[in-house]
Amino acid sequence: MQRIGVFVCHCGTNIAATVDVKAVAEALSHEPGVVISQDYQYMCSESGQDLVKNAIKENNLTGVVICSCSPRMHENTFRKAAASVGLNPYLVEIANIREQCSWIHKDIASATEKAIILGKAAVAKVHLNTPLTAGESPVVKRALVIGGGIAGIQTALDIAEAGFDVDIVEKEPTIGGKMAQIDKTFPTLDCAACILTPKMVEAAQNEHITIHSFSEVTDVKGFVGNFTVTVKKKARFVDETKCTGCGLCTEKCPMKKVPNEFNMGLDNRTAVYIPFAQAVPKVATIDPNYCLMLKNGKCGVCSKVCSAGAIDYKQTDKFIEQKYGAIVVATGFNPIKPDKYDEFAYSYCPDVVTSLELERLMNAAGPNGGTLLRPSDKTHPHTIVFVQCVGSRCDDEKGKPYCSKICCMYTAKHAMLIREKYPDTEVYVFYIDVRTPGKNFDEFYRRAVEQYNVHYIKGMVGKVSPKADGKIDVQASDLLSNEQLHINADMVVLATAIEPDKTARPLATMLTTQMDTNDFFTEAHPKLRPVESATAGIFLSGACQGPKDIPETVAQASAAAAKAIGLLCKNSITCNPCVAHSDELMCNGCSSCEKVCPYGAITYQDKEFRMPDRTTAIRRVASVNPAVCQGCGACTVACPSGAMDLNGFSNSQIMAEVDAICK
Amino acid sequence: MQTFTYYPGCTLRTKAKDLDTYARSSAEALGIALVEPENWQCCGGAYTTATNEVATKLSAVRTLIAGKDTDGLVTVCSACHNVIKQTNYDIARNESMQNKVKQYLELDEAYTGETTVYHYLELLRDVVGFDTLESKVVKPFKGKKIAAYYGCLLLRPSKALAMDNPENPTIMEDFIKAIGGTPVIYAQRNECCGGYITMEDKAQALKRSNAVMESAENMGADMIITACPLCLYNLKKNSCSEMPVYYFTELLAEALGLKENDNE
Numbered sequence: 001m002q003r004i005g006v007f008v009c010h011c012g013t014n015i016a017a018t019v020d021v022k023a024v025a026e027a028l029s030h031e032p033g034v035v036i037s038q039d040y041q042y043m044c045s046e047s048g049q050d051l052v053k054n055a056i057k058e059n060n061l062t063g064v065v066i067c068s069c070s071p072r073m074h075e076n077t078f079r080k081a082a083a084s085v086g087l088n089p090y091l092v093e094i095a096n097i098r099e100q101c102s103w104i105h106k107d108i109a110s111a112t113e114k115a116i117i118l119g120k121a122a123v124a125k126v127h128l129n130t131p132l133t134a135g136e137s138p139v140v141k142r143a144l145v146i147g148g149g150i151a152g153i154q155t156a157l158d159i160a161e162a163g164f165d166v167d168i169v170e171k172e173p174t175i176g177g178k179m180a181q182i183d184k185t186f187p188t189l190d191c192a193a194c195i196l197t198p199k200m201v202e203a204a205q206n207e208h209i210t211i212h213s214f215s216e217v218t219d220v221k222g223f224v225g226n227f228t229v230t231v232k233k234k235a236r237f238v239d240e241t242k243c244t245g246c247g248l249c250t251e252k253c254p255m256k257k258v259p260n261e262f263n264m265g266l267d268n269r270t271a272v273y274i275p276f277a278q279a280v281p282k283v284a285t286i287d288p289n290y291c292l293m294l295k296n297g298k299c300g301v302c303s304k305v306c307s308a309g310a311i312d313y314k315q316t317d318k319f320i321e322q323k324y325g326a327i328v329v330a331t332g333f334n335p336i337k338p339d340k341y342d343e344f345a346y347s348y349c350p351d352v353v354t355s356l357e358l359e360r361l362m363n364a365a366g367p368n369g370g371t372l373l374r375p376s377d378k379t380h381p382h383t384i385v386f387v388q389c390v391g392s393r394c395d396d397e398k399g400k401p402y403c404s405k406i407c408c409m410y411t412a413k414h415a416m417l418i419r420e421k422y423p424d425t426e427v428y429v430f431y432i433d434v435r436t437p438g439k440n441f442d443e444f445y446r447r448a449v450e451q452y453n454v455h456y457i458k459g460m461v462g463k464v465s466p467k468a469d470g471k472i473d474v475q476a477s478d479l480l481s482n483e484q485l486h487i488n489a490d491m492v493v494l495a496t497a498i499e500p501d502k503t504a505r506p507l508a509t510m511l512t513t514q515m516d517t518n519d520f521f522t523e524a525h526p527k528l529r530p531v532e533s534a535t536a537g538i539f540l541s542g543a544c545q546g547p548k549d550i551p552e553t554v555a556q557a558s559a560a561a562a563k564a565i566g567l568l569c570k571n572s573i574t575c576n577p578c579v580a581h582s583d584e585l586m587c588n589g590c591s592s593c594e595k596v597c598p599y600g601a602i603t604y605q606d607k608e609f610r611m612p613d614r615t616t617a618i619r620r621v622a623s624v625n626p627a628v629c630q631g632c633g634a635c636t637v638a639c640p641s642g643a644m645d646l647n648g649f650s651n652s653q654i655m656a657e658v659d660a661i662c663k
Numbered sequence: 664m665q666t667f668t669y670y671p672g673c674t675l676r677t678k679a680k681d682l683d684t685y686a687r688s689s690a691e692a693l694g695i696a697l698v699e700p701e702n703w704q705c706c707g708g709a710y711t712t713a714t715n716e717v718a719t720k721l722s723a724v725r726t727l728i729a730g731k732d733t734d735g736l737v738t739v740c741s742a743c744h745n746v747i748k749q750t751n752y753d754i755a756r757n758e759s760m761q762n763k764v765k766q767y768l769e770l771d772e773a774y775t776g777e778t779t780v781y782h783y784l785e786l787l788r789d790v791v792g793f794d795t796l797e798s799k800v801v802k803p804f805k806g807k808k809i810a811a812y813y814g815c816l817l818l819r820p821s822k823a824l825a826m827d828n829p830e831n832p833t834i835m836e837d838f839i840k841a842i843g844g845t846p847v848i849y850a851q852r853n854e855c856c857g858g859y860i861t862m863e864d865k866a867q868a869l870k871r872s873n874a875v876m877e878s879a880e881n882m883g884a885d886m887i888i889t890a891c892p893l894c895l896y897n898l899k900k901n902s903c904s905e906m907p908v909y910y911f912t913e914l915l916a917e918a919l920g921l922k923e924n925d926n927e
Contacts, residue, residue, distance in 0.1 A: 342830030342831035343830045461848070465851075468883070
């Protein structure tokens with residue numbers, strides 16, 4: 001005979017203001033099997049929990065129903081309380097009468113009626129609950145960081161510092177990411193390379209860190225604590241272990257007309273190249289799209305000059321498989337191409353550049369050696385117009401609906417640097433709003449306006465048109481003086497929106513993590529779990545989760561590392577016992593469940609069965625790997641014969657709930 | 664031979680006869696049959712400001728229905744094209760409007776947007792092909808620097824008209840290349856000519872038209888072409904420039920050897 005206890009929580013006035021909790025407790029006390037039904041002001045408080053614990057002990061309860069908030073909130077609290085007095089924690093059921101009842105209804109009578117029905121459903125279910133025991137699964141003490149920008153580097157360094165092995169997978173030939181392309185950083189104006197490159201070297205030299213550059217993740221299997229990841233090491237046609245990075249091949253390569261990605265295509269590189277002087281690993285890579293040897297089989301100059309014998313034209317993609325306990329995603333961002341914004345003439349006027357292009361134009365290692373010159377005629381620009389929010393805060397499908405967050409600050413930085421270095425250059429900034437929250441950020445922007453006399457104009461640029469004399473006509477509105485302006489400019493700089501890297505979406509599919517409509521990874525909770533994904537064991541670092549500047553990125557990178565370390569420190573993790581299992585006598589081996597399983601937890605086996613006529617037969621039946629199953633329940637719905645069932649949410653338990661509600 | 668329904672519109676019968684005549688003769692020379700529907704009426708341009716939304720659609724839908732059984736409906740005037748193509752786009756996406764229009768016009772079946780609407784330039788690009796056109800040119804505009812003037816109506820709203828990139832169009836420039844001329848790219852080519860504002864604020868219209876003409880002249884244009892009767896009027900009457908303004912069909916006919924050479 002079942003002995004069930006019901007405990008109805010007031011949650012202060014959260015529930016009690018809309019639901020007559022005493023009436024709920026009274027109504028549920030008459031349900032079959034219920035031996036005690038009580039209400040209390042705060043059931044989750046220590047005294048509330050004691051009330052539950054004492055009731056379990058005194059009444060020898062076999063099941064507990066808590067009518068309170070969402071199970072996401074306190075299911076664990078009450079399961080622990082039950083376990084502490086010897087009741088199997090999976091014999092506790094929560095009836096959510098807050099989020100799904102009191103918060104969304106106004107009428108007390110109907111809300112009370114609904115709360116009673118929800119309580120009855122939980123009582124009906126708990127009748128069929130069985131004790132479950134959670135298994136344990138070991139944790140592989142190694143982490144994977146996907147992306148080798150400042151976010152990935154910081155995460156890897158922090159994990160390595162804690163003594164765990166960590167691999168960085170970077171798709172480009174070098175780590176460093178976007179920060180390596182940036183000249184100065186706001187709000188301190190210190191040199192980006194000076195603070196980034198030591199970290200890159202530190203990562204390369206750390207005994208716990210392995211860098212897979214020019215590599216991509218192609219497959220992810222497994223689950224928290226025990227992922228199996230396949231990494232493709234793309235053929236770079238250079239033996240990494242032999243190349244010394246002397247750079248002789250890049251000097252001698254005859255194919256010199258390859259657009260240089262690192263300088264945003266503003267100058268050229270050779271077909272065999274090292275992206276930049278401080279690249280890590282400092283190893284050459286051959287670009288097969290341009291290499292004459294790989295394309296036509298004629299040349300071989302790099303191979304002849306390489307004294308280390310590192311050039312290998314026959315190299316192919318290699319796949320390596322490795323097990324990891326935790327995965328950190330740090331795939332970063334890219335600025336959008338403003339080619340949908342032809343009103344700014346970007347696609348046909350070389351003197352209209354994006355902000356990242358301007359970074360390279362002003363960088364000492366850039367195409368002009370740090371002297372700011374117009375790309376078209378290499379003359380010094382005397383008037384420069386900055387256009388903010390290009391593609392950000394857009395209400396049409398051309399751009400992004402969100403604020404890209406970093407543009408206001410880097411534009412102020414650009415404007416200030418130009419005014420500092422070239423006082424004869426007039427700088428205009430057109431903005432919708434100037435958004436500079438952050439430590440020392442607004443002070444920085446005000447310095448641009450007050451000390452450096454940058455002309456900030458609230459208003460939008462409507463049209464940028466190159467003129468016959470090489471100047472650029474910038475037509476804009478000044479919203480504060482309600483005037484139409486024409487500025488005779490030499491250069492226009494577009495502060496383009498930033499978007500997640502293109503590799504993020506296929507990666508999210510592999511990792512079964514969630515993304516928002518803009519392809520940013522979704523955190524498990526926007527306030528309380530900002531660096532974890534909703535998938536256990538997958539953590540988020542940097543701009544892949546949303547637009548971020550460098551300080552915020554580094555902070556999140558370290559936070560993600562801390563979470564990963566917390567996982568790697570454990571020898572084993574408790575598994576969720578609410579997993580699927582198959583009734584082999586009912587299973588007909590149709591494969592429906594295998595097709596819908598998102599985790600690859602279902603396999604098939606041939607098993608011998610004794611038939612009613614005492615003969616034996618071999619049948620193909622499904623079996624679930626409980627360590628891989630996440631308990632989503634898709635298979636139980638797909639199974640045509642009803643052989644699949646989910647522990648804790650069995651078909652009969654769900655039906656009992658439905659019956660109780662419909663009665 | 665492909666047959667298209669040809670909708671001239673009111674202005675082409677009066678002020679803009681050149682736009683119409685040379686469109687017809689050139690199409691014939693290019694092997695395209697243009698059939699003018701009987702009893703056609705206003706494109707709907709006169710009703711765009713009507714307060715009843717159904718009223719803004721009726722006229723254009725009548726024209727669209729006339730094009731249903733041919734290879735498409737061809738328009739030349741920018742304004743007609745704008746109104747008819749937008750109506751076609753809107754009505755295809757609005758079932759309740761389809762039913763309302765059906766009832767007003769007492770149609771047997773609702774019009775659901777099945778007619779394809781072509782601007783004459785699209786006909787040249789997508790049906791004839793600029794390559795074919797180039798091969799049929801007998802009197803190319805060699806060495807002529809020609810500025811294409813799009814105005815505001817021809818390309819916008821770009822989603823509904825789906826003709827070309829409204830900020831950096833190429834269709835008229837490609838046309839100019841096909842007839843042997845050199846296109847001139849200038850800033851004001853897709854800006855407003857002043858339009859109807861000439862009726863109430865002559866000075867403003869003058870400012871706009873002058874800006875267009877000056878911008879084209881500064882980039883070295885010898886002449887300017889347009890598809891819009893109102894643009895042609897403004898550029899001719901409301902600007903101080905002496906630069907000649909033509910309909911694109913005039914140049915087309917001339918290049919095909921269908922017109923006396925009076926453009927020199």
